[in-house]
Amino acid sequence: MGVVPVNAVPRRIVSARASLVLSVVVFLAAALLLPWVGAGPISLTNVLHHQSPDYEILLQLRLSRTLLALLAGGALSLAGALFQAMLRDALATPYTLGISAGSALGAVIAITIGGETLLGIPMTWLGSLVGAFAVLALVLGGAFRRRQVSSFGLLLTGIAVNSICEAFILILSSFAGMSRSxxxxRWLIGSVDSVSYTSLAMLAAVVLIASGILFSRARSWNLLAVSERWAASRGVNVGTLLGQGYILGSILVAGSIALTGPIGFVGLIVPHLVRSRVSPDYRLLMPCSFLLGGSLLALCDAIGRIVIPPAELPAGAVVALIGGPYLVWIIRQRTPAEEL
Structure with a gap:
């Protein structure tokens, strides 16, 4: 019988811990440094003495949008890792299962109808949330009638919902006036703008609760990523797990899109990089994806602020410029066996 080296297991544990610690450091560095990045410099002395306009620019504009990018990017990246486990496809994203399309349609309806706020809440936020949860209810309602949920059924439903919602978005855009079009x-491009700290606190609460539940089920996601039969043979209730994953993933996506608009590729790039460079173990993959996904979106937002000052590039456009070539590279790296 072969002898296992004494240092083998500790080395793997240290490597995993080091990756997680590095992800935390990157996340904190983004939170501390990126608010200072912008078209114009900000004086640290003026900020410390609460002098205008530097203090207001940092606290009310840049800091809030950096925090929003960290939360939204983390939520989208975590949802991407989750949906990749559910569908067992490294190219799955938070947009594969139709939630983002429903959210976008709800926001477009709100913009077309008009009106700025309802009960103090922006109409686009309400429309986005209503659209996302309408799709969620539609998918899970159909699954409940069949008394089972399968990853294949979720995928087909997502494809159908995406097509229907995109068709309605095109129709509404055609009949809307020039300003509303x-x-x-602009909303469909996706951007990170400053929001109130009350909105940030609500998003943070939702994201942290949903993320905590997903992290606690990491072992089940590992089993499901192999196959539904494999997970079931290990005591996992696959239908319940898929239903929980779809609900929690929808909450993460809907909450983020309601504040930023549909931002793509974050949920594809980061989980794939973490899986290939760090670990496919969801106990490590999920938290690292959240931390690095938030850092990536915050970095893209900062880049968009300084590329063509005083104008800004939307964070969604910057992410797309990075994610598009990366997606082509991923496809070229896939083997024939993986494409079958």
């Missing part, structure tokens, strides 16, 4: 196009 411009607002629709």
């Amino acid at each position: 411009f607002s629709i196009a």
Whole structure:
């Protein structure tokens, strides 16, 4: 019988811990440094003495949008890792299962109808949330009638919902006026803007609760990522797990999109990089994806602020410029066996 080296297991544990610690450091560095990045410099002395306009620019504009990018990017990246486990496909994203399309359609309807706020809440936020949860209810309602949920059924439903929602978005854009068509196009690009700290606190609470539940089920996601039969043979209630995953993933995606608009590729790039460079173990993959996904979106938002000052590039456009070539590279790296 072969002898296992004494240092083998500790080395793997240290490697995993080092990856997680590095992800935390990157996340904290983004939170501390990126608010200072912008078209114009900010004086640290003026900020410390609460002098205008530097203090207001940092606290009310840049810091809030950096925190929003960290939360939204983390939520989208975590949802991407989750959906990749559910569908067992490294190219799955938070947009594969139709939630983002429903959220986008809800926001477009709100923009088309008009009106700024309802009960103090922006109409686009409400429309986005209602659209996302309408799709969630539609998918899970159909699954409940069949008394089972399968990853294949979720995938087909997501494809159908995406097509239907995109068709309605095109129809609404065609009949909307010039100014509203411009607002629709701008929202669909996806951007990170400053929001109130009350909104940030609500998003943080939702994201942290959903993330904590997903982290606690990491062992089950590991089993499901192999196959549904494998997970079931190890005592996992696959239908319940898929239902929980779809609900929690939908909450993460809907909450993020309601504040930023549909931002793509974050949920594809980061989980794939963590899986290939760090570990496919969801006990490590999920938290690292959350931390690095938030850092990536915050970095893209900072880049968009300084590329063409005083104008800004939307964070969604910057992410797309990075994610598009990366997606092509991923496809070229896939083997024939993986494509079958």
